[in-house]
Amino acid sequence: MKDIIAKRRRELGLTQQQLADRLNVSDKVVSKWETGRSLPDTSLLVPLANALQISLNELLDADGGRQDIDKAAEHEANAAYKNACIVTMAMQAAAALFIIAGRILSYRAGYYGGDFFGPFAYVLTALGALSEIAAISFFLVRWNTLRAKYPARSRSDRKYINILLLCTYPIVLAVIAVFVALHGLNPAEQWILFLLCAAVALLPFAACYLLNNRRKR
Numbered sequence: 001m002k003d004i005i006a007k008r009r010r011e012l013g014l015t016q017q018q019l020a021d022r023l024n025v026s027d028k029v030v031s032k033w034e035t036g037r038s039l040p041d042t043s044l045l046v047p048l049a050n051a052l053q054i055s056l057n058e059l060l061d062a063d064g065g066r067q068d069i070d071k072a073a074e075h076e077a078n079a080a081y082k083n084a085c086i087v088t089m090a091m092q093a094a095a096a097l098f099i100i101a102g103r104i105l106s107y108r109a110g111y112y113g114g115d116f117f118g119p120f121a122y123v124l125t126a127l128g129a130l131s132e133i134a135a136i137s138f139f140l141v142r143w144n145t146l147r148a149k150y151p152a153r154s155r156s157d158r159k160y161i162n163i164l165l166l167c168t169y170p171i172v173l174a175v176i177a178v179f180v181a182l183h184g185l186n187p188a189e190q191w192i193l194f195l196l197c198a199a200v201a202l203l204p205f206a207a208c209y210l211l212n213n214r215r216k217r
Contacts (some may be wrong), residue, residue: 004059006034008052022051042073077150081160084142089167091135096171098128100178107182139164154215161212169205173198 009019009030016027016034023030023044032038040048049059102124109117147157180194 001039001059002034002036004054005030005048005052008054009034012053019051023047042076073150074156077146077156078159080146080150081156084139084146085160085164085167088135088139088142088164091131091138092168092171095128095131095135096175098124098131099175100128102128103178103182158212158215162209165205165209165212169202172201172205176201 009016016030020027020030025044029038033040045059046056049056052059102121105117105124106121109121143157143161150156176197177194180190180197183190183193185193
């Protein structure tokens with residue numbers, strides 16, 4: 001692909017800057033395309049072919065360009081799903097911290113008496129719930145956007161949903177552990193209750209994991 005971009009640009013009498021202006025990119029980006037240091041973004045393929053006055057097939061078939069673009073699209077989809085997963089996990093971790101802090105303050109309020117910690121406990125718990133709702137909403141919106149943008153990249157889709165499920169479960173366990181520890185039980189009862197809650201919490205995660213892997217490719 002790098003050869004045909006450089007060749008057609010010269011045949012049309014265009015400088016790298018002039019071609020870049022037509023595509024709303026910098027001349028450095030065009031230079032990287034022509035030297036093979038990077039590939040055009042998938043959204044620029046049609047405008048690039050039009051600017052070079054060739055068909056999209058001619059552009060893609062040059063120098064094994066179709067395979068290169070496919071690899072670039074796979075990398076682009078992976079990066080997008082990874083970023084969505086990271087942001088969602090950060091929001092969920094923040095939600096868990098708010099909920100845990102709220103539970104600790106609530107415990108201190110009950111243990112020491114007085115109303116000083118109570119309002120803070122409610123505020124932190126509410127922030128935790130809102131953060132979790134925001135995390136779920138963000139992921140669903142972003143997930144639908146990425147599925148529409150990368151319909152052929154279902155492998156990336158499934159991969160990062162599985163990663164999200166596997167990373168979210170330990171966060172849920174941490175919240176369960178704090179609630180059980182502050183429940184006023186003896187150690188044996190705490191372990192029994194924790195294991196029971198962990199098993200119950202595992203069921204929806206396991207179901208989602210199995211359903212995700214059985215989705216049509």
